[in-house]
Amino acid sequence: MRILIVEDEIHLAEALTQILKKQNYSVDAVHDGQTGLDNARSGIYDLLLLDIMLPEMDGITVLKTIRTEGIHTPVILLTARGEISDKITGLDYGADDYVAKPFSTEELLARIRAALRRKGEVVPEDTLKFGDIELNTAGLKLICKEKELKLILKESELLELLITRKSAVTPKELIIEKLWGFDSEAEYNNVEVYVSFLRKKLAFLKSTVRITTIRSVGYVLEVTE
Template structure:
């Protein structure tokens, strides 16, 4: 799971990132609205933790832009403004949840986990399911009818990303940015190499075709 934290309070942002990293989430962070929008538009995150008051674009401007562009990423708004009107404005702009500062980190974690559980109704406890294919986050492995695939960490992360976005086209760039990072100097061709390895492991169970190639674009997890 990958989370983007957009928060200009350095102490709060660093504390949030530390807590989320400790929960084994992959976390990207920024303190400015403009960079936050750029990162959010890459489509590689599962949840965005978004402060309303930011230098540059405000959190509400980012939220409105993302929703107007069809972005469906789960967004949790953070704000110091404790009023009904502010909550309503944020929710009507498309926020999935709302948390008022100061807040307990336990509540932040609970809200994020709830948002992840809502994503496609795929998650049952620590498990993702699609047909007879399942992923177990604690074991970092995939299973077909209970039989392990024996995935490497990178293979697991790619398959998780595809499963979270089942039956949707995911570009090579999105996979690369999510798994290796937007600043990685690794070649984009590494995505195809890992997809090949994944298909070989799925082929043992005659499921290699569940990862479909969308020529010139990327890949999609879809049952034949």
């Protein structure tokens, strides 16, 4: 899961980034509304944490713009306590929820999980299954036939993406955007390295699941006999 934080309080943005990374989310943070809008338009994010009071462009305008453009990414507004009118306006323009500052870590994480569930996403605490394997995204564990291996974060994110797309081919470009970000300098060989790591771990577990290469396109998960 990839989350975009749009927050001009640098220390708060950094703290939120660390909190979410500890929960195994991938996180990008920007500090003004215009950059937030540009990033939101990329389509790679599963959720936006959007402050209302921002330089360049306020959060309500960002929200209104992405909803007008047909972008349905869940948005949780970060508001100052007491800004009732802004909360109502934000909800009217399509925000999924709001959290008033100061807020507790537990409350924020619960609201993120709820917003992702409403969208139909699999939140990190869940276990994803495909063929004879289970992926525990919270614990970064790959399980097969009562054996388990520890994954690193990028391996878990890659396998999660492949499982959630099921039989659809996942292009290398999409993998780079989801795992590293749309403005990343990561290249195809970065993807190939992590695909190789996962293949070796699936083979070690003697799983029937295979990562099949679709030449010049990307990868798809399959179950062999």
